[in-house]
Amino acid sequence: MTIQILLIDDDPVVNFIHSRIIQDKFPDHPIFTFQNGLTAIEYIKQNPHYSYLIFLDINMPIMDGWKFLETIAEDETKYDLQIHVLTSSLDPEDKSRASNNKQILSYINKPLKSNNLKDLLKYK
Structure with a gap:
């Protein structure tokens, strides 16, 4: 199954x-960007046959x-998703909420650093 990387953040x-950081480290994975969660969900629903590595911002x-x-x-079993929160939020409530959400594999503070990636991409 082909793996696509989705960056979901309202800041272009x-x-x-x-x-660019991800592309330099993993040039074989296509990367798609979305500025809100709704357009990302629409894309995933239209393309359910891919595996997705998702970097998700909280505030958008x-x-x-x-x-x-x-x-x-609601449709979690239909999709192969690996979700990492990538945010600038320092709110302890966000961190707590993320740690209690089984969908979220990690909580990363922006900016993303290339040395974080090798540990995050289980689909290499």
Whole structure:
């Protein structure tokens, strides 16, 4: 199964920087960026045959990261998802909520660093 990397963050500059970091480390994986959770869910639903490595921001307009997780959980068994929260949030409540969510594999503070990636990509 082909693995796609999804960056879901409302800041296009952050998406650009993070996609470059990931691309340098893993050039064989296609990377797609989305500026809110809703467009990412629509993409996943239209392309269910891929495995997804997802870097998800929490605070976004239209659909934030928490609503994305809640919505995707409704169809969780249909998709192969590896979700990592990638956020600038320092709110202890966000960290606690993430650690109690079985969908989330890790909570990473921005910016993403290339040395974090080898441990995160179980699908290499």
